[in-house]
Amino acid sequence: MTGISMVVNGRAVSGDVEGRTLLSSFLRDDLRLTGTHVGCDTSQCGACVVHVNGKAVKACTMFAVEADGAEVATIEGEANADGSLSVIQQAFQDHHGLQCGFCTPGMVMSAAALLKDNPKPTETEVRDYLEGNICRCTGYHNIVKAIMAASGQDVSAIAAE
Amino acid sequence: MYAFEIERPSTIADAVNALKGEDAQALGGGQTLIPTLKQRLAAPSVLVSLTGIGEMQGVCQADDGAVCIGGATTHATVAKEAAAHYPALADLASHIGDPAVRNRGTIGGSLANNDPAACYPAAALGSGATIITNNRQIAADDYFEGMFSTALDEGEVITEVRFPVPQTANYQKFLQPASRFALVGVFVAQYADGVRVAVTGASEEGVFRWSEAEAALSANFSASALDGLSLPADGMIGDLHGSPSYRAHLVKVMTGRAVAACQG
Numbered sequence: 001m002t003g004i005s006m007v008v009n010g011r012a013v014s015g016d017v018e019g020r021t022l023l024s025s026f027l028r029d030d031l032r033l034t035g036t037h038v039g040c041d042t043s044q045c046g047a048c049v050v051h052v053n054g055k056a057v058k059a060c061t062m063f064a065v066e067a068d069g070a071e072v073a074t075i076e077g078e079a080n081a082d083g084s085l086s087v088i089q090q091a092f093q094d095h096h097g098l099q100c101g102f103c104t105p106g107m108v109m110s111a112a113a114l115l116k117d118n119p120k121p122t123e124t125e126v127r128d129y130l131e132g133n134i135c136r137c138t139g140y141h142n143i144v145k146a147i148m149a150a151s152g153q154d155v156s157a158i159a160a161e
Numbered sequence: 162m163y164a165f166e167i168e169r170p171s172t173i174a175d176a177v178n179a180l181k182g183e184d185a186q187a188l189g190g191g192q193t194l195i196p197t198l199k200q201r202l203a204a205p206s207v208l209v210s211l212t213g214i215g216e217m218q219g220v221c222q223a224d225d226g227a228v229c230i231g232g233a234t235t236h237a238t239v240a241k242e243a244a245a246h247y248p249a250l251a252d253l254a255s256h257i258g259d260p261a262v263r264n265r266g267t268i269g270g271s272l273a274n275n276d277p278a279a280c281y282p283a284a285a286l287g288s289g290a291t292i293i294t295n296n297r298q299i300a301a302d303d304y305f306e307g308m309f310s311t312a313l314d315e316g317e318v319i320t321e322v323r324f325p326v327p328q329t330a331n332y333q334k335f336l337q338p339a340s341r342f343a344l345v346g347v348f349v350a351q352y353a354d355g356v357r358v359a360v361t362g363a364s365e366e367g368v369f370r371w372s373e374a375e376a377a378l379s380a381n382f383s384a385s386a387l388d389g390l391s392l393p394a395d396g397m398i399g400d401l402h403g404s405p406s407y408r409a410h411l412v413k414v415m416t417g418r419a420v421a422a423c424q425g
Contacts, residue, residue, distance in 0.1 A: 019165045019166045019167040019208065020162040020163075020198070022195075041199065042196055042199070043196060043261075046261065056260055056264060057264050058262070061191060061195045061196065061262075063167055063191070063195070063210075065169070066167070068169070110261070114260075131341070132260060132261050133259075
């Protein structure tokens with residue numbers, strides 16, 4: 001076992017993990033932050049996307065030991081301090097960007113990473129950025145629309161209300 | 162996964178030392194190795210993580226103009242930092258996998274693994290790059306030894322990859338959308354002494370140079386120079402996504418597109 005410590009959503013945490021413990025397992029099983037979903041466990045689906053030192057990564061394809069000393073952000077840290085939804089989360093609700101919701105934590109974290117680097121993405125840029133996030137319900141259209149709306153752009157011209 | 166320990170050295174020397182242990186294995190970004198471990202297709206006793214080694218990070222330009230990329234540099238960093246020096250290479254890096262994969266996966270890891278459908282082997286072979294390890298320099302022409310096989314010795318670490326910058330270059334990737342690897346990818350680069358054409362995704366032997374196309378394009382750098390050429394289907398990969406003859410045909414199509422894009 002290896003002792004690790006990191007900052008998750010602004011809170012210092014530590015634990016003892018095996019070498020093979022995935023970051024997703026550490027977040028879910030040790031820290032009980034179960035908002036990070038594990039959909040495929042093969043780094044295809046993107047439901048487990050979190051930020052490590054500000055960069056979007058798949059938490060199921062990184063060892064917890066590799067995040068030792070890092071700053072990690074998960075979906076639990078996205079809401080505002082008063083508990084209200086973040087701009088991106090609210091946009092997903094307003095534009096029906098989710099149905100079953102399983103992929104949503106990864107979608108929101110990917111969207112947050114995109115908008116940090118590219119505050120006004122085009123629709124094509126949003127779709128390209130979501131290449132590693134799979135949704136089986138929505139057909140993506142309203143997810144893309146929600147992210148465009150969260151970036152402050154007019155989405156009235158985008159079809160599929 | 163079977164159990165193993167992870168070491169996180171901060172220097173190349175410490176990493177090389179740690180890799181001398183029995184059943185020790187280098188860990189780059191882990192975007193291929195971790196899924197492999199999950200399938201129990203590998204059982205190392207120790208993983209030596211290379212991502213914390215500062216001297217293996219980043220992109221710079223050598224005095225002779227070559228672009229030098231640290232072995233532990235992520236695809237996302239190459240996409241951003243090589244763009245001014247070698248746009249075709251940066252563009253290739255920016256289309257590997259997906260954004261989250263590009264934030265972890267490294268150039269050294271990709272070249273050490275030598276997946277027959279990976280993008281970086283095409284760039285390295287198509288550019289005549291030099292693979293620099295902890296104890297020697299290997300020309301790309303001598304480095305790739307077939308599917309998942311390279312000239313690297315046990316415990317040898319890719320510390321840097323050095324790309325001579327061509328006059329013009331382009332990479333055309335026919336995406337296999339489920340895996341996000343190349344069904345066929347062709348890297349074309351025009352240097353003062355000739356044109357290089359490297360093909361990934363197509364051959365059972367992994368990345369290769371299409372020498373007939375190189376000769377034709379060196380004489381006449383236009384897509385029409387490929388008109389009379391055809392690549393035999395023998396030795397091409399056949400699977401449910403494409404037959405050997407389909408892939409052989411696709412190589413020619415993608416080569417033509419790459420040449421056209423160079424001129425665009």
